[in-house]
Amino acid sequence: MLMFRLLSRRLRCTFPVAYRSVSSGYGIIKSDLPDVQISNESVPNLVFNHFSKWDDALIAVECAVTGRKYTYKQIMDYSLALNKSLRKKLKLQSGDIVAVLLPNVPEMPIATLGILKAGLVVTTINPLYTPEEINNQLKDTSAKAIITLLDLFKLAKASLIGQNLPIITVKSLPDQATPEGAIDFIELVEGKVDIPDVQDILPSTLAFLPYSSGTTGLPKGVKLLHSNIVSSVCQIEDPHVKLTPTTTAAYQASIPAVIPMFHIYGFTLITLVQLVCGARVLTLPKFTPELYVKTLKTCKPHVLYLVPPLAIFLANHPSVSKEIFESVQSVVCGAAPLGGMDEEQLLKKAGKKMDIMQGYGMTETSAVILSTRRDFKNVMDCAGSIGRPVANTQVKVISIDDPEGKPLGPNESGELLVKGPQVTPGYHNRPKETEDAFLDGWLRTGDITYYDERALFYITDRLKELIKVKGFQVAPAELEEIIRNHPDVVEAGVIGVPHPTDGEVPRAVVVLKSGKDADLEAIKSFVDGKVAGFKQLKGGVVVADSIPKNASGKILRRELKLRFT
Numbered sequence: 268m269l270m271f272r273l274l275s276r277r278l279r280c281t282f283p284v285a286y287r288s289v290s291s292g293y294g295i296i297k298s299d300l301p302d303v304q305i306s307n308e309s310v311p312n313l314v315f316n317h318f319s320k321w322d323d324a325l326i327a328v329e330c331a332v333t334g335r336k337y338t339y340k341q342i343m344d345y346s347l348a349l350n351k352s353l354r355k356k357l358k359l360q361s362g363d364i365v366a367v368l369l370p371n372v373p374e375m376p377i378a379t380l381g382i383l384k385a386g387l388v389v390t391t392i393n394p395l396y397t398p399e400e401i402n403n404q405l406k407d408t409s410a411k412a413i414i415t416l417l418d419l420f421k422l423a424k425a426s427l428i429g430q431n432l433p434i435i436t437v438k439s440l441p442d443q444a445t446p447e448g449a450i451d452f453i454e455l456v457e458g459k460v461d462i463p464d465v466q467d468i469l470p471s472t473l474a475f476l477p478y479s480s481g482t483t484g485l486p487k488g489v490k491l492l493h494s495n496i497v498s499s500v501c502q503i504e505d506p507h508v509k510l511t512p513t514t515t516a517a518y519q520a521s522i523p524a525v526i527p528m529f530h531i532y533g534f535t536l537i538t539l540v541q542l543v544c545g546a547r548v549l550t551l552p553k554f555t556p557e558l559y560v561k562t563l564k565t566c567k568p569h570v571l572y573l574v575p576p577l578a579i580f581l582a583n584h585p586s587v588s589k590e591i592f593e594s595v596q597s598v599v600c601g602a603a604p605l606g607g608m609d610e611e612q613l614l615k616k617a618g619k620k621m622d623i624m625q626g627y628g629m630t631e632t633s634a635v636i637l638s639t640r641r642d643f644k645n646v647m648d649c650a651g652s653i654g655r656p657v658a659n660t661q662v663k664v665i666s667i668d669d670p671e672g673k674p675l676g677p678n679e680s681g682e683l684l685v686k687g688p689q690v691t692p693g694y695h696n697r698p699k700e701t702e703d704a705f706l707d708g709w710l711r712t713g714d715i716t717y718y719d720e721r722a723l724f725y726i727t728d729r730l731k732e733l734i735k736v737k738g739f740q741v742a743p744a745e746l747e748e749i750i751r752n753h754p755d756v757v758e759a760g761v762i763g764v765p766h767p768t769d770g771e772v773p774r775a776v777v778v779l780k781s782g783k784d785a786d787l788e789a790i791k792s793f794v795d796g797k798v799a800g801f802k803q804l805k806g807g808v809v810v811a812d813s814i815p816k817n818a819s820g821k822i823l824r825r826e827l828k829l830r831f832t
Contacts, residue, residue, distance in 0.1 A: 294663055294664070294673075294674025294675055294676055295661055295662075295663045295674050296655070296656060296661065296662050296663065296718065296722050297656065297660070297661045298655065298656040298657060298658050298659065298660050298661075299655060299722070300505065300507055300657070300658040301658065302658055302659045303501050303502060303504075303505050303658045303659060304501070305494070305497060305498050305501050305659065305688055306497055306501065307470050307494075308493075308497060309383065309384075309468040309470075309472070309474075309493045309497075310380070310383050310474055310475075310493050310496050310497060310500075310539070311346065311380045311381075311383045311384040312468075313497050313500065313543070314380060314539060314542050314543060315343050315346075315380075317542070317543050317545065318339045318340070318342075318343050320514075320545060321339045321514060321545050323338060323339070323340040324338055324340075325338055325339050325514070325519065325545065325547075326338055326339075326547050327339045327341075327342045327376070327542060327547065327548065328342070328373040328375075328376060328547075328548045328549075328550060329373060329547065329548070329549050329550070330372060330373050330439075330549075330550050330552075331523070331549045331550060331551045331558060331561075331562045331566075332439075332551070332552060332558065333439055333440060335373060335439075336373060337373050337374075337377065339542075339545070342376055342377055342380070342542070345377045345381070345456035345457075346376075346377050346380040346381040346384055346456075347381070347384060347464070348381070348455070348456045348457065348458060348459075348460070349377060349378070349381030349382070349384075349385075349455050349456050350381045350382075350384035350385040350464065350465075351385070351460035351461075351462050351464075352454075352455035352456070352458055352460050353365070353381065353382065353385050353387065353412070353455070354385050354462060354465075355460045355462050356455065356458075356460070357411075357412055357433055357450075359385065359387055359411055359412065361385075361386035361387070361465060361467075362386070362387070362388065362473070363387050363388070363411040363412075364387065364388040364389075364390050364408045364409060364410045364411060364476060365382045365387050365388070365389060365390070365410060365411060365412045365413070365414060366390050366391075366392055366404070366405060366408065366410040366412070366413045366414070366432075367379060367382070367389055367390070367391045367392065367413075367414050367415075367529065368391075368392045368394055368401065368413055368414065368415040368416075368419060368422075368423055369391075369394065369414065369415060369416055369419075369437065369528070369529070370394050370416065370527070370552040370553060371524050371525065371526075371527065371528050371533070371550040371551055371552050371553075372416065372437060372439070372550055372552055373550055374437045374452065375528045375538065375550070376538055376542060377456060378414045378437075378452075379391075379534070379538070381456070382414075383468075383474055383475075383493075384464065384465070385465060386465035386467070386468050386472070388473050388474060388475070388476055389474065389475050389476065390404065390408045390410060390475075390476040390477070390478070390488065391475075391477055391528075391529035391530075391534065392404055392405075392478075392529065393527070393529055393739075393799065394415075394416070394419055394422070394529075395799040395800060395801065396426075396799050397797060397798060397799060398422065398425040398426040398428065399426075399428075399797065400798065400799065401422070401423070401426035402426045402427070402428045402430075403486075404478055404486070404488075405426065405427070405430060405432070406430075407487075407488060407695070407696065408476060408488060408695065410432065411432065411433075412432055412433045412434075412435060413432055413433070413434045413435065414435045414437065414452065415434060415435070415436060415437070416436065416437050416439065417436040417437060417438050417439065417443050417445070417446070417449075418439060420434060420436050420446045420449055424448075433450055434448070434449050434450065435449070435450045435451075435452050435455065436449045436450065436451065436452060437452040438451075438452070438453065468493060469493070470492065470493050470494035470497070471492055471493075471494060472492060472493050473490055473491075473492055473493075474491055474492055474493045474495075474496055475491040475495075475496060475534070476488045476489065476490060476491070476695055477489055477491070477529070477530070477531055477534070477630055479531075479629070479630035479631065479740065485742055485744055485745050485748075486742060486745065487694045487695065487696075487697050487700060488694060488695030488696070488697075489630045489631050489691050489694060489695070490691055490692055490693055490694065490695055491633055491691055492692065494688060495633045495688065495689050495690070495691060496535065496539070496633050498633065498659065498687070498688035498689045499535050499632070499633035499634045499635065499689040500535065500539050500540055500543060501658075502635060502657045502658050502659060502660070502689060503535070503536065503540050503634065503635060503657075504540065504543060504544075505657065505658050507640045507641065507642055507658075508635075508638055508640055508657060508658075509544075510569075510570050510596075510597045510599065510622075510624070511540065511541060511544040511546050511569060511570055512544070512569065513544050513545060514544065514545030514546065519545060519546065519547050520541075520544065520546045520547070520568075520569035520570065521546065521547045521549060521566040521567060521568050521569065522537065522541050522546045522547070522548050522549070522568060522569070522570060522572070523549045523551065523559075523562050523563060523566055523568055523571070523572075524537045524538075524541075524548050524549060524550045524551060524572070525551040525554050525559060525572075525577065526572050526573070526574060526601065526738070527738075528550075530738070530739075531628075531629075531630045531633065531634055532572075532601045532634065532738075533572075535633060535634040536572060536599070536601075536634060536635075537572050546569075547566075549562055549566050554577070556580070556584060556586060557586075559577075559580075560584075560586050560587060560591070563591045564590060564591060567593070567594040568594060568595055569594060569595070569596055569597070570595070570596065570597045570598070570599060571595055571597070571598045571599065572599045572601065573598060573599065573600045573601070574600065574601055574737060574738035574770075575600060575609065575738070575770050576737050576738070576768050576769060576770060577600075578598070578600050578609055578613055579609055579612075579768065580768075581613060581616065582609060582612035582613040582615075582616050583612065583616075587616060589616070589617060589618045589619075592616075592617035592618070592619060592621065595617070595621055596621065596622060597621065597622040597623070597624065598613070598621050598622070598623040598624075599623075599624055600623065600625075601738065610623060622641070624638065624639050624640075624654075625638075625639050625651075625652065625653050625654065626638035626639060626653055626654055627653040627654070627714075627724070627726065629712060630691075631690065631691045631704070631710060631712075632685060632687070632689050632690050632691070632710070633689040633690075633691070634689070635657050635689075636656065636657065636660060636662065636685050636687070636689075636712075637653045637654045637655060637656055637657065637660075637662065637724050638653070638654040638655070638657055639652060639653070639654035639655075640654065640655070651725060652723040652724060652725055653716075653724050653725065653726055654723065654724065655722055655723065655724065656685075656687075657687075659687055659688055659689075660685065660686070660687035660689070661685070661686045661687065662683060662684065662685050662686075662724070663675075663683075663684050663709070664679065664680070664681040664682065664683055664684070664716055664717060664718065665681050665682055665684060665706075666681045666682075667681055667682055667715075669681075670706075672684065672706045672707055672709060675717075677717075677718055677719055677720050677722075678717055678718075678719060678720075679717060680715055680716070680717045680727055681715065681716070681717070682711060682712065682713065682714065682715060682716075683712045683714050683715075683716040683724070683726075684706060684709035684710060684711055684712065685709065685710050685712060686708065686709055686710070690710050691710070693705075714726055715727050732744070732824055734761070734762070734763035734771050734772070734773050735763070735770050735771050736763075736766075736769050736770060736771055736772055736773070736801040736802070737769050737770060737801055738770075739801045739802075741763075741773055741801065741802050743760070743761035743762065743763075743773070743822075743824070745798075745802075746759075746761045746773055746775065746794060746798070746802065746804070747759045747760065747761050747775075747822075749793075749794050749797055749798070750775055750777060750790065750793075750794055753790055753793050753794075754780075755779055755780055755783040755784075755786070755789075755790065756777050756778070756779060756780065756790065757778050757779065757780045758777070758778040758813070758814045759775055759776065759777045759778070759814070760775075760776045760814045760815075760822045760824065760827050761773050761774065761775050761776070762774055762776065762806075762824060762827050762828045762831060762832065763806070763828075764806040764828075764832050765832075766805065766806070769801075769805070772804075772805035772806040773802065773803070773804050773805065773806055774804065774806030774807055774808070774809065774831065774832075775790070775791075775794070775804050775806075775807075775808045775809070776808075776809050776810075776811050776814065776827055776831050777790060777808060777809070777810055777811070778810070778811055778812065778813060778814060779810060785810050787807070787808040787809070787810070788808075790808050791803075791804045791807065791808050809831055811830075811831070814827065815827055815830075
């Protein structure tokens, strides 16, 4: 789930009369916004067609660490060159998948747009992953090449585990030597290759394959078509929803990018949408308090894109002063809800009124489903609401145990379902999971919501078993599988427990084999050595006599949480 909140003491919102929507039936809520026109262009063409508005010297992306930067013209020229080099030099063909193993660096938009322009598919991989985790995604996607940071070459090489894929390396510094066996990224983007562009990239062509845990289970690839991504960009660019002002001769917004660009939140809202607006994106490859505060002070951002730990940091860290917020008009907090007290602390630290918006989306919807909007403000209270459907979108709430999907009315709690052009057609190589994710063409979000008489939606709980750690999704099933391989463990259940800075962290509940002593630290170390840092068992390991399960053998995770949180 992707959730973002736009907080505002002046954005307490809705229409003073009952909501009037275009509804296709009782309880089916269609956006009250006029439909936006969805372009039939491919993702790179949609983005590049805006570049003609900007001066050739206008900076598009800049690294907050090294200062290396690219203009809008360079982004387009290098992307077009990469598109040809991948097809000519690496012999990649339309539909092949290229893995992008990059932190937030200025080359990320060049890599992704170049891959897409070639008619290829992007699958982004978290650079915090272990070699085993990376290898799982490489094998599941049958990736044909990897683009990574030179500093991550050893990690990428170790992740191949018997595979022989070309590894393209991006240099952080110009004097770095390309490792033996690697391909220099700059040679591909500056090389001259005389072949025609791919002409048949249809809206129905697969574009992006990010990995998500969906509503349950192990990570799986979410198929996002060019039409899905383009639809999402168009919906976010709707004037009712849009936050970043379009660049003019007099003003260019600066957007610090610390939210991972390999995540759908960072890819759509912080990469593509900002390029369409002509903003200057400052990339931070990782978060450190010193770098983040320094970047905020120097770039004078118009919009802050955050996750709750970042918002809490800004509200409480002594190095953060009111000066940072002088230029900030809006705050977007994503990946998980931000508590009311944290909102108040952030506004108190800022010493000013700011729009802090809330909305809701997920990887499977290319970003946003519902959102609060500026046209709500100063009319009626909508505190805590995730808003209304964005343009071209329908939603409904159904009873959890209703196989027919009959929509519920106002103030009745149930699972949220969605339809819209931004919705995935399904999961990669997972027909059963795809079937389970849809009910008569409606995507099941796995989250419990209700809406009021004004058609304002509120999340009350979630069916999902995902644990949200610093905005990252952690699937309990993945950790449970690892824990069960420990020689002393017979059963395991993993839950999320509250953490003061990370939001949630995983805690393992284990049943030990008969006669085994409880060396809980050894079990924790066993797991922590096999997964990325945000998946580690920071919530600890506890022993139980049994793991509560239902008749079909599924773990009763809510009961587990009640007993062991």
